[in-house]
Amino acid sequence: MKLQLSILALVCSLAACVPAKKYNELLEREKSCSEELNKYKASSIENEGKAKDLQVAVDQLRKDVINLKKDTLELGSNLRFLQSQYDMMVAQNEAYEQKLDQLRMKGAKESATYQADIDSKNQELQRKEDALKNLESELIAKEKLLLEREERLTELEEMIKRKDDAMKQLKTRVSAALKGFENKGLTVVEKDGKIYVSLEAKLLFASGSTSVEAEGKKALVDLSKVLENEKDLEVIVEGHTDTDKLASASHPKNNWELSVLRATAVVEIMIANSKMNPAQLMAAGRSEFHPVDVKDKAKNRRIEVIISPNLNELYKILEGK
Template structure:
């Protein structure tokens, strides 16, 4: 959003500064672009706010789910341990019962008094046994409930893992598709890689623009046409176009460009307009300029500055299905 705000401010400044050197028609056109930029900024702020809320909810629910799963597993282990101990005790009681019963039968013929004592002891043991059986049944019911809850949680975790796996596969497939579409431009300063679940298409300045210009060269149009062909049918992919410059100030000979911020935004907008003209739905596109402030190399050499002068097209898969599962109670 800072990028859009700066872009809008610079566009208004550009319109003001050009009022004395351009025709009224072009002035009106640039003013209309400024108003459209304000509208686009508001729409992007709303979308980003919604995405941030979705992300926070998703992260909170995943953390809660992981915590609950850990607790359920700990409870299951403790219950299983209690069940094992109770079973050992029950087996011991059965063994004692058998021994007492044998003793009772042996002594019954010799002494009615001793038989009465044994009968009392046997009754007490039977009551203890009954109590243990009831405890075991209660523990078993608790274990069954915990197991059912754990199974349900594990099923949801499995669904989440499957969706994430499918998203990773989709990202890799998209990378391969883009690589194939842009194969002929690898030697012209173009790279395609995957970072943080997103596909990054980086295009060097020499492939797209002349120095200090935001007009796309024919070879750059050809590359963007092939990229658009790979993207226009990808309904679940959002496209962010970021313009980057080096730290060398723009030439003052170009009255339409104030600084590197302005140049980077204009370049990103030119690329977005080209992709739209080649069939990519505009609702899935975002144009942003970062000027000189996100370099890939901090050195001040010519080679480092050349690498910093680039355009990055970031392809991000939508995660609506993942958010839908996380919102299930």
């Protein structure tokens, strides 16, 4: 916001020496760039948060599956133990009943004692049987929950693998399409599930300019043609500058503005020369604050096209939709 106010103040101070029509066009373009930058910054932060939340959810599901397997093994062990206790009680009960029959001949007193003992054993046996049934029900519920979690985890892992495989294949196609520019300041790298296409400024722009040169335009057109049929992607175009300060009375007046206007120029070319959906694209300026080589200013003057998968489908699975 401070940057926008500064730019607005400076533009106002120069209004006297700039034709009204040109001034209004510059002011409108600055406003549009600022609104679009704020919109896409928010989108980028939200997607990064989603990716982190997704990884946390997958890790939690893995932990849940491990715990459920542990609980299932423990319940199975308890079930077998109670079954052996139950069988032993049944055998003891049968033995007591046999002995009771023998003692009935010896007198009612001893018979009553054994009958009370049998009743007590029967009650204990019933408690064991009830506990056994409860444990069996709990085991069935745990096994069902374990199966559901494993299926959900498998579905997530398969979808993540498909997205990773799709990004690897896309990286191969992008590299092939831009092979002719490999030694002209263009690199293609896959990192953290995203594809980074870096184009040095010398390939795209003259010094201090925001107009894309012919050879740079060809590279952008080739890239956009590869991406135009990929509907499940988000593309961020970032402008970067070196640390040399701009001191111009006209636009661009500083490195922030230069980086944003260059990113916007790249986005306009990609949209104009392909069937890409503008909603998938975001233009952003990083100015001089994300250098790749502090010793080589030329490498820092660049455009980075960051291609990342849309994670909305994964979140639908996590939310049970």
